[in-house]
Amino acid sequence: MGESRIPFNKPYMSGRETEYIAEAVASGKICGNGIFTKKCQAFFEKKYGFKKALLTSSCTDALEMAAILTGVGPGDEVIIPSYTFVSTALAFVRQGATIVFADSRADNPNIDTAKIEALVTPRTKVIVPVHYAGVACEMDEIMDIAKRHNLLVVEDAAQAIDSYYTGKDGVRRPLGSIGHLGCFSFHETKNIIAGEGGMLTINDERFMARSEIIWEKGTNRSQFFRGEVNKYGWVDIGSSFLPSELQSAFLWAQIENIERIQSKRIEHWNKYRAAIEPLQEKLHCRLPDIPQCNNAHMFYVVFDSLEHRTKFVEFMRERSILCVFHYLSLHSSPFYAEKHDGRALPESDRYSDTLLRLPMYYELPVEEVIAAIREFAAIPRQKNEKQVQYRADRS
């Protein structure tokens, strides 16, 4: 995959990354919870208004922390979209919870809010909306369902750094600051990166003290260093969820350049949109609805069928441009198919078959990709070409 002339993703050193890593080493501390971790956390808390932010080794780790904090266990149910990354579900599975998979919307891959309430049972404890491509789920409605049924909401904001939701009250709120807990990723494919990395945001004060303990292997070490207890020891479950200062120092350099990174990504995104919009029919695809803020995390299109997608992918691959599809529905995965309750989730399956992501990274030569797309769109089709319909029965 790394051999394409235009890869799908390319990590980017924005400036002082290695300088800060050397600074961390010189400071005498490169394990977790050092100077750069604290600086990153303070930045995110201030800029986005999270009550508390804790960096983690990955978004998977942030999701595991969230799953532990929600207190779910065997017999409890968690509502999660099927069209998401394995970790969204896996974190709750590790706690023994049962996953109840929800379908996506017809107009974008986010969870179909209208179908959530029918999935709520007396055993439901948590809803996990995933802000696909950094575009907000309908948080007003989701928080309302949660309130009425006494559920917790964990935002999977893996792709949603620097993205916002404007609610019915007209207030624009950062994603990850609305649910009780939020989870972000700084994986190399994200807008700002740490190689592998993530962040848990805590917006409900009930979870603050315990979150620090779970983060540091179930010990009250953070309290000890603040002088709140006179020795520290093993007080709870947890894991080593905190990243090394190598990652945090790298991330800090990215944070310093977040405005520049974001405006470049938005520029690429707008060029893609302007070029593809008039070609949708010729490409046999359509652009997604972006009802809310767009953080330009991803540019994706949805083809009319798997065959159309495959033709396009192959055409681009011949030009050494790597376009990649995304998730396979989790409800029909080898691990969960037998545990799933059997409901069909056709929209999730459709996105599995027809959604395609175009290359997106800071240094992307977007015009070259657009030129190739235009070339593909210009291939003459037989006028009476049989319209290929979407097939749910993938083999």
Added chain:
Amino acid sequence: MGESRIPFNKPYMSGRETEYIAEAVASGKICGNGIFTKKCQAFFEKKYGFKKALLTSSCTDALEMAAILTGVGPGDEVIIPSYTFVSTALAFVRQGATIVFADSRADNPNIDTAKIEALVTPRTKVIVPVHYAGVACEMDEIMDIAKRHNLLVVEDAAQAIDSYYTGKDGVRRPLGSIGHLGCFSFHETKNIIAGEGGMLTINDERFMARSEIIWEKGTNRSQFFRGEVNKYGWVDIGSSFLPSELQSAFLWAQIENIERIQSKRIEHWNKYRAAIEPLQEKLHCRLPDIPQCNNAHMFYVVFDSLEHRTKFVEFMRERSILCVFHYLSLHSSPFYAEKHDGRALPESDRYSDTLLRLPMYYELPVEEVIAAIREFAAIPRQKNEKQVQYRADRS
């Protein structure tokens, strides 16, 4: 703690660390399982003869992988020394297992092999010997017990990189290569470091295929990239256990210098030993028995009492030299005290109260520490000073 003139630990850049990080970025991949991860794993497999090595984000992560691979769950028992880091037990607690704590030896903090067999019940599934300070547990006897009772052995080799065990057959084997599974740490306090980092070693072929899947969030992604399956998906439990290439690139630079790092540490260690040996009586401490290979991970002494240790620590602190104690017995921790079966583990408690670690790192000015120790030893004591006995009833 970082403000001491001579800290307890100081991470060390051995050479090309930041250069390799820049190289990883330029390669287009800084998430997990990239070039440097593969190079490190291949190095460890070749040098130490592990059947398979997988880098992890921390030793905690390696222990969690081991716990998952052993298949333990609620009702199963795992024998672990009480004098160890929280993670040794926590990893198995997360899988729902019951921890049966064992006491340490009288002559060093390793698990007291003679007492293991009495702890074995029909529910016992795993023994976890911890090679304290990098010094081998009695692996012949432990593997024999495991074999007779059909148990698995997970070596907690967090401190034991580049250390060895010579068995009754006279063969010298690297620690972490003897048990079914082994777990290492590359935390900044270790001999070679990645800030936070670890490694799982797999010495039993039964666990090989599954270890890769658990490592990559329960997906068969590694098999997919080797062309063994034609798509990858969710097939098992797991987590994001793999480190970023930032950590692996850093570690690779350390690995390149492992011989130089080891000889410098051994030099420090030998100087400590030569200086302290004749002063043991005056210091009210004794040096540990090192019955096996010493990888110079740690230099520790065991005082006659908590009071003697406290006096020494304070004297050194006044000279801005940071000496630190180590674990508190896990069987009496706030988290586990009520779950423990009530057996007294006096040796573990004694090490909690009386063991002290002296500063140890590559750039250590060891002569300065030794000079301060000599100064302490030279303080005249009243001849009829009442001998302070070890008190088990710590308050």
